Amino acid sequence: MVDVKLENIVKTFGETVALKGIDLHIKAGELFTLLGPSGCGKSTTLRIIAGLDFPDSGTIYFGDEEVTYLPSSKRGAVLVFQNYALWPHMTVFDNVAYGLKLKKLSKDEIRKKVEWALELVKLKGFEDRYPTQLSGGQQQRVAIARALVVEPKVLLLDEPLSNLDAKLRLEMRSEIRRIQRELGITVIYVTHDQEEAMAISDRIAVMNVGTVEQVGTPKEIYESPRTEFVASFMGKTNVIPARVVERNGDRVSVEFEGIRLDGLHYTDKSDDVVIVIRPERIQLKPVENAVSFTGTVDLIEYYGFFIEVVGLFGDTRIIARTISDREVAGLRPLQEVTFYVERDDIIILPRQQL
């Protein structure tokens, strides 16, 4: 169990720059997630940590040891592949025992460790099966057992749930969390699913086109996004282009579609901004210390356990979400509607070239 440090990692593939100087510090024993859309460089980062690819420049440390150019086989950062990469010509036992055999352990020790690992992933009794005889979830567990059994310094998981169906995904998610807590191992987890990332991680790094946009706990990332990209990537959010029209210390007034909102917190120099409001923070009834804006109802969408009201303000659509049927009872499309948002629930961020 070690901490992992990446310093200024740059990687190019031909003409395209995949990683533009990544700095990360993953603490020992935490479950750290690299989150981002496809092509953001998260898998490349993982492969570089695994030693399957090498950076053009930059340094990687496991603890105090520099491992930047150490071959994968000598690194102890074991990857669970997205497609599991189970060897179809070997039984479950032989798959899991593979790394141990390379370490030249005695037969007895290998048997004991494999048993331990299979028990950990709840697959005891499947030793003699071949991978093709297992379900997707079971294959996933074998892949995890095969990685854990060699007692890796770091466990790397590359989109481990992407090949599973929705129900199994939830089950394996908590399973992975349980194993990680039980062993106290450092885990680096790659996913493009923000919900999965928030549910499972101690900390998250949100990546976008080869850079890290923000590192923080799920709560920090969700509630205090530091860039427009992070705000818009983390769930369904209203991101409204606006301009700063007046500054008063760290409070500003912004304007969009002729609507002026006063007394909002903002410190950046740029006047070209976006207003970020989570749909569930918008209320349909007056509240204290709130700004309000009035427009017309465009759509009312019924999702079951919540309802969304899409309001039209000039040409801008803003989504409000509520769990109360009663609040929307009287609303009809084309009617006038007023949205109320507490000032603390509004985030103003400089506009980003996305």
Next chain:
Amino acid sequence: MKVSKWSENLFGTPIFDPVVTASFMFPLLYLVAFLIIPVLTMLAVAFEYNGHFSFHWFTSILTSNYYISKPTGEFYRLITMPNGEQIYYVQGVDFGVIINSLLVSISVMILTTILGTVFAFVMARYDFPGKNIVRILLFVPLLVTPFVNVFIVKKMFLPNGLINWLFFDILHIFPHRIVIDGLVGVIIAQTMTYYPIVYLNAYASFINIDPTLEEQAENLGSSSFHLFRTVTFPLALPGIAAGATLVGIFSLEDLAAPIVFQGNALARKLMSFQIYSAFTSGFNVGSPQLAALALIMLTIAILMFLGIRKYVSLRQYAMLSKGGRWKPRVAKPKGWQAILIYLVVLPMLLISIFPQVGVVLLAFSESWSGTWPQGFTTAHIQSIITQPDIERVIMNSVMYSTAAIIVILLLSLTASYASSRFKKSKLGPVLDSLSTIPIAVPGIVIAMSYFFFFAKVFPDTPLDPTNLLGFNPAMILVLAYSIRRLPFAARSISAGIQQVHVSLEEAALNLGAGRWKALTGILMPLILLNLLGGAMLSFVYCMSETSVGITLGSINPEYYPITARMVELMTSAVGSANLAAALGVFLMTVQIIAIVLANVITKQRYSFIGLT
């Protein structure tokens, strides 16, 4: 440790690794040593005149009437037989050796394309009673029986042969009996030998067309021939064209047809035969003019090959579709379609498999002078085991072929591993082209360049072909077999490697294995079936290889491979053709066993591309 830029550039892996390096260097060095350098040796001979660099030998060929001329002779003649009957004697027109070769090659390409595409389309798109029998029958022309099948083709077109019996005596379609000989004989024989290559390519192309593409066209109002002309055929064209080009190259280098038809002077006026006859006549082999002719032949073949590569890579439609298997569109033939299938396509198929059937008939018959063979005997088949000279050539061929497949497996495994796993390597494309280029190098050109190379580099040793009875061709044959077969074996092994996801090896590396362990412990077991299939089909190929076997292999009778003895039997006294046919039956048996085994083991439909 730091990454090494040169290792990444050369071998596609930033950390120097002996296994990866060896995988690149072994096939590269082998191909340079035994393909490039021998061809360069021949090149040096061809460009030298009186001790200087010169185009003398090329200009002397290109300006000679013998090699390039205006058309002379009549395409066909009406001949009156001793019994007063008139027959058409068709032999073609003489344009000189080089143009003749080209025209034969182009004619064979066109004819095989028509035949192969029609058969493929019928098999891929129609479901009719008897289709399964037809499917089995279509495997028959794939069986390779060097020389003897051409001998049967020649027999079929004699005045009392099967064709005239059928179309003149029975059906009265021909106005006169038709006898083919010369260049036309070569064209017909090669068409019947090589059309399965186009058939296989076309069939695969038709099967691989996403049915929704045709359904969409139908949906928009297209149907029948319009649909075929505007959607189906254009989509299958790259595959068909690739098959046709392969046939064109095989036709160019083919020796069997010109040898069997060599009684006619026109059949001898082909590039391949010109070079071959220099070997058999003994003197003149080392002639620089022949080296120049061989180079012209090589250039033509390579241009055809590069042309098709460019064309196919420009039009890889097949790859555009979504992948995945689908249920191909199969329909019951209606009305005129059924009539065409039963009255034209099936009879054509039956005629096209007759050469192989004829080989078996010949092997079991006492004599064959009329339409059908006479007298049943197993004497010829028995001689395979009782006659010491026959037994010896079989043992020789088995030895050469066994040695060759070991080399072929090593070469194709390393070459495909290197080029499909280390794509960043700058050597990869070089290795790729080098290992596919033997497709375009005529066997007779390899024989010729080996002649120069080994005579120059190893004079007065058993490797020196001018050493006559002191010469042992074993090693040279193994080298030639391995180089010639490499592209085909490498392709099937590459296909296997590409089916194994790279993460399976990466997982092993990641868990602490080295490259060697990942290669031998993970990749090789997973492609074992491809390796076995490749080995068996390569063995079959080596057993019936012609060009090098009947030239360098036929210098010393003690070391003859099977084909060297077969060509001797075919060209000598009457009656020995039966023994050659018995050897043909032996080779067919080996092929059938190998193909069935390969199919059973790999559970894939392998077919053997019939080339020698």
